[in-house]
Amino acid sequence: xxxxxxxxxxxxxxxxxxxxxxxxxxxxxxxxxxxxxxxxxxxxxxxxxxxxxxxxxxxxxxxxxxxxxxxxxxxxxxxxxxxxxxxxxxxxxxxxxxxxxxxxxxxxxxxxxxxxxxxxxxxxxxxxxxxxxxxxxxxxxxxxxxxxxxxxxxxxxxxxxxxxxxxxxxxxxxxxxxxxxxxxxxxxxxxxxxxxxxxxxxxxxxxxxxxxxxxxxxxxxxxxxxxxxxxxxxxxxxxxxxxxxxxxxxxxxxxxxxxxxxxxxxxxxxxxxxxxxxxxxxxxxxxxxxxxxxxxxxxxxxxxxxxxxxxxxxxxxxxxxxxxxxxxxxxxxxxxxxxxxxxxxxxxxxxxxx
Amino acid sequence: xxxxxxxxxxxxxxxxxxxxxxxxxxxxxxxxxxxxxxxxxxxxxxxxxxxxxxxxxxxxxxxxxxxxxxxxxxxxxxxxxxxxxxxxxxxxxxxxxxxxxxxxxxxxxxxxxxxxxxxxxxxxxxxxxxxxxxxxxxxxxxxxxxxxxxxxxxxxxxxxxxxxxxxxxxxxxxxxxxxxxxxxxxxxxxxxxxxxxxxxxxxxxxxxxxxxxxxxxxxxxxxxxxxxxxxxxxxxxxxxxxxxxxxxxxxxxxxxxxxxxxxxxxxxxxxxxxxxxxxxxxxxxxxxxxxxxxxxxxxxxxxxxxxxxxxxxxxxxxxxxxxxxxxxxxxxxxxxxxxxxxxxxxxxxxxxxx
Numbered sequence: 201x202x203x204x205x206x207x208x209x210x211x212x213x214x215x216x217x218x219x220x221x222x223x224x225x226x227x228x229x230x231x232x233x234x235x236x237x238x239x240x241x242x243x244x245x246x247x248x249x250x251x252x253x254x255x256x257x258x259x260x261x262x263x264x265x266x267x268x269x270x271x272x273x274x275x276x277x278x279x280x281x282x283x284x285x286x287x288x289x290x291x292x293x294x295x296x297x298x299x300x301x302x303x304x305x306x307x308x309x310x311x312x313x314x315x316x317x318x319x320x321x322x323x324x325x326x327x328x329x330x331x332x333x334x335x336x337x338x339x340x341x342x343x344x345x346x347x348x349x350x351x352x353x354x355x356x357x358x359x360x361x362x363x364x365x366x367x368x369x370x371x372x373x374x375x376x377x378x379x380x381x382x383x384x385x386x387x388x389x390x391x392x393x394x395x396x397x398x399x400x401x402x403x404x405x406x407x408x409x410x411x412x413x414x415x416x417x418x419x420x421x422x423x424x425x426x427x428x429x430x431x432x433x434x435x436x437x438x439x440x441x442x443x444x445x446x447x448x449x450x451x452x453x454x455x456x457x458x459x460x461x462x463x464x465x466x467x468x469x470x471x472x473x474x475x476x477x478x479x480x481x482x483x484x485x486x487x488x489x490x491x492x493x494x495x496x497x498x499x500x501x502x503x504x505x506x507x508x509x510x511x512x513x514x515x516x517x518x519x520x521x522x523x524x525x526x527x528x529x530x531x532x533x534x535x536x537x538x539x540x541x542x543x544x545x546x547x548x549x550x551x552x553x554x
Numbered sequence: 555x556x557x558x559x560x561x562x563x564x565x566x567x568x569x570x571x572x573x574x575x576x577x578x579x580x581x582x583x584x585x586x587x588x589x590x591x592x593x594x595x596x597x598x599x600x601x602x603x604x605x606x607x608x609x610x611x612x613x614x615x616x617x618x619x620x621x622x623x624x625x626x627x628x629x630x631x632x633x634x635x636x637x638x639x640x641x642x643x644x645x646x647x648x649x650x651x652x653x654x655x656x657x658x659x660x661x662x663x664x665x666x667x668x669x670x671x672x673x674x675x676x677x678x679x680x681x682x683x684x685x686x687x688x689x690x691x692x693x694x695x696x697x698x699x700x701x702x703x704x705x706x707x708x709x710x711x712x713x714x715x716x717x718x719x720x721x722x723x724x725x726x727x728x729x730x731x732x733x734x735x736x737x738x739x740x741x742x743x744x745x746x747x748x749x750x751x752x753x754x755x756x757x758x759x760x761x762x763x764x765x766x767x768x769x770x771x772x773x774x775x776x777x778x779x780x781x782x783x784x785x786x787x788x789x790x791x792x793x794x795x796x797x798x799x800x801x802x803x804x805x806x807x808x809x810x811x812x813x814x815x816x817x818x819x820x821x822x823x824x825x826x827x828x829x830x831x832x833x834x835x836x837x838x839x840x841x842x843x844x845x846x847x848x849x850x851x852x853x854x855x856x857x858x859x860x861x862x863x864x865x866x867x868x869x870x871x872x873x874x875x876x877x878x879x880x881x882x883x884x885x886x887x888x889x890x891x892x893x894x895x896x897x898x899x900x901x902x903x904x905x906x907x908x
Contacts, residue, residue, distance in 0.1 A: 309782060374757035377782050380733075380794070382750030396736030403728040404829035428663060428731050435789070440734070475758035 210285045214294040225299040226258060226291060227544070228284060229537025231339050232266035232276075232305035235438070238533040239263075239283040241291040244299050247545045251346055255534065259290035267307045277320055280305075284324075300330040302540035304339030304532065332543050336532065337363035337376070343528040343535025344494030347542040351492035351526075352482060354473050354512070356499035358441040360386035364476040372479045374472040379437060385468030387441030387499045393461045394447045395431060395440070398424050401457075409457035410450045418446060444499060451506045459506075465499070466508060470515035483520040490522040496532070564639045568648040579653040580612060580645060581898070582638060583891025585693050586620035586630075586659035589792070592887035593617075593637040595645040598653050601899045605700060609888065613644035621661045631674055634659075638678075654684040656894035658693030658886065686897050690886065691717040691730070697882040697889025698848030701896040705846035705880075706836060708827050708866070710853035712795040714740035718830040726833045728826040733791060739822030741795030741853045747815045748801045749785060749794070752778050755811075763811035764804045772800060798853060805860045813860075819853070820862060824869035837874040844876040850886070 225244040230237065241258045245251060263283040268276040280303065288294055303321065308314055317333045325331065341353035341363060352364035360383050361376030379388050398415055400406030402424035412424060419430055431440070450458035473493060477483050482491040493516065495501075500509035513525045528535070579598040584591065595612045599605060617637040622630040634657065642648055655675065662668055668687045675685045695707035695717060706718035714737050715730030733742050752769055754760030756778035766778065773784055785794070804812035827847060831837050836845040847870065854863035867879045882889070 309779060372757075374759055377750075377753045378786060380746050380749070380785050381753045381782065382747075392734050393736075395734070396731075399731045399735045403726075403826075404833050405728055405825050425663060428735065431734050432732060471759050472757075479758050 210281050211295065213285070213289050214296075226288075226293050226297050227299055227537050227540045228287065228301045229339070229533045229535065229540055230266075230280065230283070230301070230303045230305070231336060231531065231533035231536055232280065232303065233336060235265060237263045237266040237279055237283050238531065239287040240531075240533040240537045241287045241293065242534075242537045242541070244544075245541060247548055251538075255530065255538075257534070258293070259287045260533070261286035261290060266305060268305075268313075273316075276305075281324060295325055295329070298325060298329050300332070300540040300544045301325065302332040302334065302339070302536040302543070304334045304336045304536040304539070306336045308333060308335045330540070330544055330547065332540055334536070334539065335363065335373075337361050337373070338365075339532040339536040339539060340496045340528070341365065341494050341535070342539045342542075343496070343530050343532045344526040345492055346530075347535070347538030349539070349542070351494065351524075352473055352476050352480075353494040353496060354469060354500070355497045356386055356469055356508075357497035358387045358438045359383055360389070360469060360472065360497070360499070362472040362476045364480050364482060366480050366482065370480055372476045374475040375468075383468075385465040385472065385499075387444045387497075388437045389468070390447055390461055390465050390499065391440045391443040393464070394443060394450075394458065395427055397457045397461065398427060407457060410453060410455040411447065411458055414446050414450055415443060418443070448504075448506050448508075452504070462506060462508060462511075466511040466515060469499075469508070469512045473512070473516055474519055477516075477520055477523075483522055487520055488522050490524050491520075492524050492526050494526045494528060496528060501527075564635055565649065567639070567643050568650075580642075580647050580651050581653055581891050581894045582641065582655045583693070583887045583889065583894055584620075584634065584637070584655070584657045584659070585690060585885065585887035585890055586634065586657065587690060589619060591617045591620040591633055591637050592885065593641045594885075594887040594891045595641045595647065596888075596891045596895070598898075599895060601902055605892075609884065609892075611888070612647070613641045614887070615640035615644060620659060622659075622667075627670075630659075635678060649679055649683070652679060652683050654686070654894040654898045655679065656686040656688065656693070656890040656897070658688045658690045658890040658893070660690045662687060662689045684894070684898055684901065686894055688890070688893065689717065689727075691715050691727070692719075693886040693890035693893060694850045694882070695719070695848050695889070696893045696896075697850070697884050697886045698880040699846055700884075701889070701892030703893070703896070705848065705878075706827055706830050706834075707848040707850060708823060708854070709851045710740055710823055710862075711851035712741045712792045713737055714743070714823060714826065714851070714853070716826040716830045718834050718836060720834050720836065724834055726830045728829040729822075737822075739819045739826070739853075741798045741851075742791045743822070744801055744815055744819050744853065745794045745797035747818070748797060748804075748812065749781055751811045751815065752781060761811060764807060764809040765801065765812055768800050768804055769797065772797075802858075802860050802862075806858070816860060816862060816865075820865040820869060823853075823862070823866045827866070827870050828873055831870075831874055831877075837876055841874060842876050844878050845874075846878050846880050848880045848882060850882060855881075 226241050229240045239261045261283045263279045265271050266276045266279045314333045321331045349365040350367050354362050362374045365371050375383050394411050398412045401408050447458050451462050483489050516523045580595050583594045593615045615637045617633045619625050620630045620633045671687045703719040704721050708716050716728045719725045729737050748765050752766045755762050801812050805816050837843050870877045
């Protein structure tokens with residue numbers, strides 16, 4: 201590689217490892233979210249054999265936010281470039297050894313987003329490297345299906361989205377439009393409704409609730425009036441979503457208002473999965489076909505007695521008994537690497553036929 | 555007045571009019587909102603006679619935003635000081651002639667907000683001037699009751715709030731906590747629900763609606779997917795609330811989804827008034843006592859066939875038949891001036907008794 205890099209420092213390490221170079225090749229998987237970015241380097245595994253267990257992971261690197269809507273294009277690109285350089289150094293590898301990269305980042309909603317990212321990835325890697333750019337939900341799906349794009353994923357963390365694929369390549373999504381546009385089942389949605397319930401109990405519009413003392417205590421406020429100032433002082437959605445465990449505790453302790461909020465959230469989350477399943481016909485003509493549902497995100501995990509994830513599955517099961525819930529055993533960045541591997545495999549298999 | 559002003563220029567005009575000075579005195583009323591600030595100067599009217607009709611208004615001045623949460627303390631203070639100086643110049647008067655000022659500004663929710671504003675008003679005016687600081691909803695109430703603090707006001711513009719007073723000085727409010735904290739009946743709330751309905755129709759979670767083509771047309775977008783980018787490109791609540799007339803048109807044309815959104819809004823707005831009436835007992839023990847309900851804001855006006863304001867009144871009437879709706883004939887800044895006059899009258903009347 202004789203190209204001059206935009207940012208020389210990032211790739212300087214490669215000059216000292218010329219002798220190593222490509223050998224069998226590696227693949228990179230990136231999961232870029234609003235809080236952090238994870239990059240995984242795996243050796244290129246054989247296309248003719250089953251995936252090894254456990255998966256051989258050469259290195260893992262972590263960096264900050266790489267959502268271009270949040271930190272801007274330049275900062276996002278530098279973060280992504282740095283985390284890829286770091287994982288290659290740790291793997292004792294370099295860009296010439298890379299066979300494929302799958303970059304799965306939040307905020308990719310349009311073909312134009314995809315193309316812009318592809319264009320600058322193209323500047324970084326040699327021509328032979330296969331490049332793929334996806335919404336981060338797709339990597340989450342692949343983390344549950346070990347690289348296969350089939351079935352549905354439900355993510356419910358601070359935000360929520362459902363995303364599905366059929367075996368013949370059709371795709372559909374539901375929700376994922378953020379808090380203003382009705383993602384009520386998300387962590388932010390649950391917490392905002394809890395805050396609203398406190399205000400309504402205080403001004404006489406709603407019933408009294410144990411949420412009031414729980415929330416005021418943890419925020420160190422003395423009156424619900426002060427919630428207004430607290431809420432608008434910082435527009436971060438994650439800061440509000442952090443109240444979800446409190447809502448779950450209140451519901452477990454029997455609070456009616458908290459229970460209603462969680463039941464509504466379950467209904468909303470199940471609805472968004474059902475919309476995707478229905479549009480793609482994942483359940484077959486009779487509605488009974490099996491399909492995987494990958495469940496990801498804090499709202500769907502970590503609850504004890506009041507298990508939002510389980511309630512969502514029960515509700516989907518009433519309409520589509522073929523639903524097969526999957527809790528991924530690997531992280532989304534590994535899902536992205538497996539996607540890169542699958543795409544590469546398909547291209548390799550397609551070649552002899554042409 | 556020998557005080558040195560913080561900002562000399564603003565009050566320079568006073569040096570040239572020393573000979574005029576106080577005479578009978580004037581009162582100032584200010585209505586400070588997020589979009590504009592209006593200041594009214596009235597002569598001090600006799601406390602022993604009925605208010606003259608029409609009210610004698612010496613001058614009116616308009617300035618930009620004076621909400622300290624929005625533009626910061628310094629800018630808000632300068633705007634308020636300038637608009638008061640302008641109205642006094644126009645009235646051919648000066649600060650020594652001022653007998654009372656009522657400043658009604660949005661964002662005043664706590665005694666601490668009130669005290670901070672009182673402190674700097676104190677720096678501007680001579681000691682004898684009576685100063686009053688209120689939430690802007692209070693001036694809106696006074697604009698309907700001609701200065702009397704009794705009854706309830708419902709404001710529904712971009713935001714919404716209900717505010718009530720009893721004759722013996724108790725007060726209560728409901729809603730007014732902004733869009734995150736459940737002001738669903740507001741203009742912002744109505745429009746956000748309409749946008750959500752478009753997203754849900756598009757991804758298969760909700761029924762088809764005429765809102766889709768109406769909203770995409772007016773925003774010049776080609777697909778509901780693009781609504782996500784449009785929504786989060788600018789956090790202004792007023793920009794979203796501006797879609798309300800479209801929702802009303804769709805409802806009038808028979809669209810079920812738009813009708814449901816408006817019916818929900820009516821329910822929410824009526825609930826917040828009823829909460830205030832109930833807590834203050836404005837309706838008396840048997841629920842039949844008459845009380846004024848002052849109705850203010852774009853959501854409650856300007857609708858043709860689908861009249862949100864009338865529907866809200868009907869709904870309140872079912873619980874409290876004594877409700878007496880009032881559409882103010884004067885603007886809130888005049889309400890603020892009438893409040894200043896009423897406060898001054900009370901203080902004057904109270905003096906002989908002590």
